[in-house]
Amino acid sequence: MERFYKRGAQDIDTANNNRNSCLDDLSWEEEIKYDPGLRKQIDAYHPNHREKARRKYLENGPCQPRTCNFPVCDIGDKPRRFIPEWFDEFGSWIEYSESKDRAYCFCCFLFTDRDRLNQDKCLQRPGDTRWSSHYKTFKSLVNMFPTIVEVLKAVEKDDRDWKNRDQASNLLVYFKSLDFAFCLHLMLTTLTATNALSLALQRKDQDIVNAIGCVKSTRLHLNNVRRDEWDKLLDEVNEFRDKREIDRVEMEDTYIDP
Numbered sequence: 565m566e567r568f569y570k571r572g573a574q575d576i577d578t579a580n581n582n583r584n585s586c587l588d589d590l591s592w593e594e595e596i597k598y599d600p601g602l603r604k605q606i607d608a609y610h611p612n613h614r615e616k617a618r619r620k621y622l623e624n625g626p627c628q629p630r631t632c633n634f635p636v637c638d639i640g641d642k643p644r645r646f647i648p649e650w651f652d653e654f655g656s657w658i659e660y661s662e663s664k665d666r667a668y669c670f671c672c673f674l675f676t677d678r679d680r681l682n683q684d685k686c687l688q689r690p691g692d693t694r695w696s697s698h699y700k701t702f703k704s705l706v707n708m709f710p711t712i713v714e715v716l717k718a719v720e721k722d723d724r725d726w727k728n729r730d731q732a733s734n735l736l737v738y739f740k741s742l743d744f745a746f747c748l749h750l751m752l753t754t755l756t757a758t759n760a761l762s763l764a765l766q767r768k769d770q771d772i773v774n775a776i777g778c779v780k781s782t783r784l785h786l787n788n789v790r791r792d793e794w795d796k797l798l799d800e801v802n803e804f805r806d807k808r809e810i811d812r813v814e815m816e817d818t819y820i821d822p
Contacts, residue, residue: 601661
């Protein structure tokens with residue numbers, strides 16, 4: 565007979581009250597972690613708590629320890645370690661985790677949807693300046709462009725440092741320009757052509773004959789891009805511009821250098 569039993573309004577209200585009580589019992593002092601390597605992701609919270617979690621992390625600011633002992637590790641046959649001066653160079657978006665010995669993007673943690681983007685939010689290892697790392701950076705910039713814009717808007721509005729607010733405002737203006745869209749796709753196209761060469765040259769078992777062959781094929785690829793794929797590049801720029809609502813520029817108009 566239980567399958568024919570219908571819960572009354574009182575039972576539904578009791579269930580709702582119990583659920584709301586569980587939500588209200590959340591201890592934010594225990595939930596908010598300073599170390600980015602120990603945090604629960606924003607989208608792991610209940611939808612009713614996500615905005616509050618973002619606000620609390622914004623109030624606390626990024627994790628930027630300056631006096632801890634940054635370990636040294638070998639990257640590219642050279643000893644590397646995190647440099648605290650990067651906090652001054654890159655501002656409030658960069659964080660460091662003592663527990664993981666990794667750098668993280670504070671803005672990506674706050675606003676990135678893991679299910680939608682399906683990608684790792686950890687930054688490239690410090691000191692990793694290979695071409696392939698730049699290729700990944702530009703590719704992520706294209707994929708995460710809406711999220712980055714939202715992050716810059718939040719920094720422009722809520723950051724306590726006026727320098728960061730001013731920098732975010734200037735970046736928003738630049739990101740909405742045709743110059744940015746064109747340079748972004750030009751660099752991505754170029755690094756896509758050279759990425760295979762970059763990965764090949766990183767192999768320790770690569771011999772000189774294969775290396776020369778990779779260089780020649782990459783040079784031919786770049787020549788083909790310059791000779792035959794210019795219209796394709798402009799189409800990609802225009803598609804990106806229309807999709808992201810970037811101001812249109814008439815190519816036939818007179819250009820005046822500001």
